[in-house]
Amino acid sequence: EAEVAQSPRYKITEKSQAVAFWCDPISGHATLYWYRQILGQGPELLVQFQDESVVDDSQLPKDRFSAERLKGVDSTLKIQPAELGDSAMYLCASSWGSGANVLTFGAGSRLTVL
Amino acid sequence: AQSVTQPDIHITVSEGASLELRCNYSYGATPYLFWYVQSPGQGLQLLLKYFSGDTLVQGIKGFEAEFKRSQSSFNLRKPSVHWSDAAEYFCAYNAGNNRKLIWGLGTSLAVNP
Numbered sequence: 001e002a003e004v005a006q007s008p009r010y011k012i013t014e015k016s017q018a019v020a021f022w023c024d025p026i027s028g029h030a031t032l033y034w035y036r037q038i039l040g041q042g043p044e045l046l047v048q049f050q051d052e053s054v055v056d057d058s059q060l061p062k063d064r065f066s067a068e069r070l071k072g073v074d075s076t077l078k079i080q081p082a083e084l085g086d087s088a089m090y091l092c093a094s095s096w097g098s099g100a101n102v103l104t105f106g107a108g109s110r111l112t113v114l
Numbered sequence: 115a116q117s118v119t120q121p122d123i124h125i126t127v128s129e130g131a132s133l134e135l136r137c138n139y140s141y142g143a144t145p146y147l148f149w150y151v152q153s154p155g156q157g158l159q160l161l162l163k164y165f166s167g168d169t170l171v172q173g174i175k176g177f178e179a180e181f182k183r184s185q186s187s188f189n190l191r192k193p194s195v196h197w198s199d200a201a202e203y204f205c206a207y208n209a210g211n212n213r214k215l216i217w218g219l220g221t222s223l224a225v226n227p
Contacts, residue, residue: 004157006157040220041156041219041220042204042217042218042219042220043204043217044217045214045215048214056214085126089155092156092158093157101217102148102160102163103158103160104160105150105157105158105159107156107157108153108155108156108157114185
């Protein structure tokens with residue numbers, strides 16, 4: 001069964017450092033999502049791509065977070081500088097299209113900022 | 115504003131007992147509804163979805179859910195819970211027209227042996 005690949009699975013960093021997460025969606029999935037999930041809460045959408053274009057980044061803290069999907073396939077989410085409050089699970093998901101589609105999630109990247 | 119409510123933050127059941135997790139959504143004449151499960155430290159896995167048609171939908175791992183438009187609900191059920199069902203369960207909905215997926219806060223399920 002096709003999977004969404006994410007790396008690294010775990011990342012520990014000190015505040016003010018830079019950190020990056022990578023996601024490879026299911027082949028053929030045009031829509032890619034980055035979510036942040038704080039322990040005990042539901043997922044919060046950070047950014048949504050349709051192919052290589054950003055269609056929703058309204059909740060992305062743009063002063064420190066950036067995301068790209070240059071060739072419309074894999075994607076990178078970067079945080080610089082990391083803050084203590086960024087400690088969370090970062091989930092990548094993909095789907096065939098946007099709107100009412102089934103999202104397939106990766107295993108996530110757990111970030112701890114010290 | 116669109117919202118999803120999962121009234122139960124935490125539920126504990128005994129293995130073999132039946133289970134019902136509640137979910138209510140706030141808006142949308144024809145919502146698209148989902149239940150996802152998340153094991154500790156893992157991503158989310160789709161259990162089942164409702165788009166249209168039969169209001170009782172079957173999912174993986176023996177789960178089912180019933181869409182009740184009059185109650186704006188989409189409750190998840192399982193007749194006999196297994197210890198491996200212990201996890202976090204999230205309800206989500208999309209009101210259509212390319213609107214974003216709205217998530218509940220989740221219900222944590224513990225299973226006693």
